[in-house]
Amino acid sequence: MRAVLQRVSMARVQVAGETVGEIADGLLIFLGVGGGDDEAAANYLAEKIANMRIFEDDAGKMNKSLIDIAGGALVISQFTLYGDARRGRRPSFSNAAPLDIAENLYKYFSEKLAIYIPTVKNGIFGAEMKISLVNEGPVTILLDSSKNF
Numbered sequence: 001m002r003a004v005l006q007r008v009s010m011a012r013v014q015v016a017g018e019t020v021g022e023i024a025d026g027l028l029i030f031l032g033v034g035g036g037d038d039e040a041a042a043n044y045l046a047e048k049i050a051n052m053r054i055f056e057d058d059a060g061k062m063n064k065s066l067i068d069i070a071g072g073a074l075v076i077s078q079f080t081l082y083g084d085a086r087r088g089r090r091p092s093f094s095n096a097a098p099l100d101i102a103e104n105l106y107k108y109f110s111e112k113l114a115i116y117i118p119t120v121k122n123g124i125f126g127a128e129m130k131i132s133l134v135n136e137g138p139v140t141i142l143l144d145s146s147k148n149f
Contacts, residue, residue: 001041001105002081004030007054007139011074013123014130021121026071028133031109032081033102034095041145042109049073050116054139062139072119076131077106099126 011028013021029049055064055071066073079102083091096102103125114120123129142149 001034001037001045001109001145002032003045003049003143004078004081005049005052005054005139005141005143006030006133007136008074009134009136011131011133013074013076013121014132015124015127020124021074023072023074023119023121025069026117026119027066027073028131029073029075030078030081031075031106032078033097033105034082035097037097037101037105037145039105039108042105043112044145045143046109046112046116048143050113052141054141066117070118072121073113073117074121074123075106075110075113076123076129077102077125 006028008023008028009025011023012019027049050067051065053065054062055066055069057063079093079096080091082096083093084095085091097105106125110120110122
């Protein structure tokens with residue numbers, strides 16, 4: 001699994017002009033599921049993200065986690081995180097998980113993340129979505145459950 005975390009003071013997802021998920025302070029999480037990913041990968045990322053110290057303390061240091069600030073998470077499925085653009089001009093998405101597996105693991109990840117924090121909102125899997133956010137910092141972190149980066 002791959003995740004792009006963006007520290008936000010606001011994030012919202014709309015589908016067909018309707019807001020389907022919105023948070024205040026917390027993380028916008030773009031989540032990609034790769035072929036071969038499983039519940040262990042989702043468990044690892046949920047725990048890692050909830051405890052990652054990327055929020056500022058009173059001294060201005062990134063020393064607080066999503067748990068510490070009781071922040072929310074907006075989780076958006078994004079298979080394009082597995083796009084491979086090393087060859088040619090069109091990315092290949094053959095490393096992304098099949099739709100049914102990806103959707104199940106996306107939902108499972110959100111359920112596991114909700115164990116740690118009070119608010120987890122989601123986009124609609126497979127839908128055309130419009131994302132709005134206010135990135136704080138800016139802080140953007142890349143994670144990979146295989147620890148490739």
